[in-house]
Amino acid sequence: MNFGFMKAESAPPNGREVAVIGAGPSGLATAGYLACLGYQVQVYDKLPKPGGLMVFGIPSHRIPADRIQRGVRDLERRLGVIFRTNTKICCSAPMHEEEGDHFACDILSLNDLVDNYDAVMICSGSWKSRKLGIQGETLKGVYSGLEFLFPIRAIQYASTNVSVPDVRGKRVAVVGAGHSAVDVVDSAISLGADKVSLLYRRTAKEAPCGSYEIDRMREMGCQWLERCTPVAIHGTDKVEGIEFRNAVSGEQETLPVDVVVGAIGEFPTPPFQKELGLENVRRGEVRWLNMTALDNVFVAGDVLSGPSKIGKAVYSGLRAARSLSNWLDLKAQHRESEYNFDEDKMTR
């Protein structure tokens, strides 16, 4: 991915420095756009490698990792972007609460960045897994989609504090029918699971992943259970079965399984959610496109929209980057008042 696609060469420095928090698609697109304009960009990420969910979530057979790393190298070499990996930008909430936090060796606060840079772009994604909210969810053998997928990719970068879920020869139930549910099914099968069942509360027609993917999974031997809503996970010290309401038969059934993966989505956990007034940015009630309640602090990607897609994150990152540079340009000339937010919102 050529994140610096706006230019063929490097750009003459414009004397401004910007910090980007998060090296997923939105952060990398922001970094590339601004670096092409001559900004000195530093990208902070808590993980050991840039790429965000493209590298640590989506299985490698779907996105060739080297394409992303080549794009990152080009940002470094041609456009002078500096990557600070293993560095978490601190939030008000306690540490160790999202997937991947244990990689962070360095911790910096958002205030430090605000003080030291002309502007800050927050692109920290959407990493906190939604829970099933049923009895037995804390049993050993229950995972969220990201808890399951993250270690499979992360193990290449550090083997001490992550371990790939052990599903060899086991029976696995996956709940959900989005893309991450499909990825969990694919991964479980390739990790040698004995039997994989997919439970979805609606029908194949309504599944976000589409009927083509469902047919493909069934061909691989995955059991498809539609209109099935989990009500409890059973077991004494570890998972032994999942109980669900089958709306087709109208009965309550129990499927004996050893592993349950709830792949029902994630939600964003940005540093300083309230202080930044992110709700207002989401509703578009701000004076500058993608700018938070703090001057010079912008936000883009899934952290703003909730889980979306790579393309949406890239678009958001590019627009926010353009907005950021417009802001700094007009501010330097004391002409902020000339900015027309509604126009920017509609026409771009």
Added chain:
Amino acid sequence: MLKGTRTLHIDYSKCIGCETCEAVCKFLHDTPRITMTRTTEGIMIPLYCKHCDKAACMGVCSRGALNRDRDGAVVLQPLLCRGCETRNCVMACPYAAFFATCSGVAVAKCDLCASRRDIGLGPACAEMCPCGAILYVDRDEVEALESEESRKAHKRVMDHIRPPRCSR
């Protein structure tokens, strides 16, 4: 005359439907000229202009607003197109790669990022596709790039935009 020129080629078997191509196009050109559609089977696919050797759109435009530029791209000349209501081109394109707009010019189509080519850059979608599914390649090389999977995936796309006739 088209010898040695390049065109866009998507290998649909490598595409994961991530929308990055559309997003980048929209960022640069406002109305995207490569757009995502969801098939009835639920696969997301980008529709795009192949700048065909024998371009049907060029033949049906009564104003001569569709022309070949120096790099072999089929480009729309807004000054000639403006105001046409027939949308002949939209109907003639076998790949559904013309997009009706509600702004001044009636339609939008890919011009292989003409303004980027002017300064030595290639089409932005190909630069940013995370999967390397979009290539900006020599026309003569396209055939050699095809594989069993890519042909199958391409057929799925074609069946969606031109459903096979009901056999009954």
